[in-house]
Amino acid sequence: MTLPSLLVRDEHARERMDDPHCDPRRLARTYASFRLVNAAVAGWRLAYRRHLRPHLRADGPTTLLDVGCGGGDVARALARWARRDGYDLRVTGIDPDPRAHDWARRRPPVAGVQFRRALSSELVTGGEQFDLVVSNHLLHHLSQEQLDGLLEDSARLAHRAVVHSDIRRGRLAYALFSVATWPLFPGTFIREDGLTSIRRSYIAPELRARVPSDWTVSTPGRFRLLLLHDALAPARR
Incomplete structure (x- = not known):
């Protein structure tokens, strides 16, 4: 190799699963595999x-709010963990x-979890708000303009905190x-797209250079990045 x-x-x-014309059977098997992959590498238990x-x-x-939730495995896991904690x-x-x-x-279905086909900007336009906003493996997909839009939307949508989790290249x-x-994971896009995702992902200094000063980049492990925003903190001048 x-x-x-x-x-x-x-x-x-470009990741294969982002192609609207990709093999639907491989795509379905990829969604089905995300639960195992994210449980192994995404670090959401610690982030939670x-x-x-x-x-x-x-x-x-x-x-x-889970933005760009994909197959929904992170959304369901967060709801289950919270329920177990009371x-x-x-x-x-x-x-x-x-x-x-x-x-x-x-x-x-998982109690307390719902899914909607929508963009974060549409929720902002609709005046919706949430206590918390998260995303998983979304940042590396975005152009600079899209990243700026996501962060602006997230700050408007969240009452308390934002946690965007991604791969560290x-x-x-x-x-x-x-x-x-x-x-x-035979018959899926997991390996091919996962390697593409790593190539597209940031290292901490790169991400810090691309986000506003009131966002914090954290490195909870050798392979992870967290982009954090505290909605309760005083605005920086």
């Missing part, structure tokens, strides 16, 4: 404990892709993911 240098973010690489659970209300429901978390997962939306809404991450997924 020849490793790319990964010194520079590959903004021109550190950055979301402290904001959950003990005396009533807390609302959370909290009432109401999760809304949005995705503009009709294929992702159809997949998510056909899964067995690196040669070790690329090598480990390539080897670990080689015999797994």
Whole structure:
């Protein structure tokens, strides 16, 4: 296996599942595999404990928006964890892709979770707000203009906090993911698109240079980035 240098973010690489004409059977198997992949690599259990659970209300429901929710596995996991901890978390997962939306809404229902086909900008226009806003593996898909729009929307939509989680680009991450997924997930886009995602992803200094000063970039592990916004903090001047 020849490793790319990964010194520079590959903004021109495209994931196969983003193609509206990709094989629908492979796409469905990819959505079905996200639960296992995200459980193994996305680090949401730690992010939930550190950055979301402290904001959950003990005396009533807390609302959370999952932007670009894909197959909805993160939205469902967050609702389950909160319920086990004794909290009432109401999760809304949005995705503009009709294929992702159809997949998510056909899964067995989880209490407190709903899915809508929508963009974050449409929710802002509609005057909607949530206590918390999150996304998983979304940032690396976006152009600078789209990233700016997402962050502006997120800040307007969130009463309490925003947590955008993504991959941290690196040669070790690329090598480990390539080897670990080689015999797994046949008939899916998991391995091919996962490697493309790593090539498209940021390192911490790059992401810090692209976001406003009131956003914080955290590196909770060697392979992860968190982009955080505290809606309760005083605005910086």
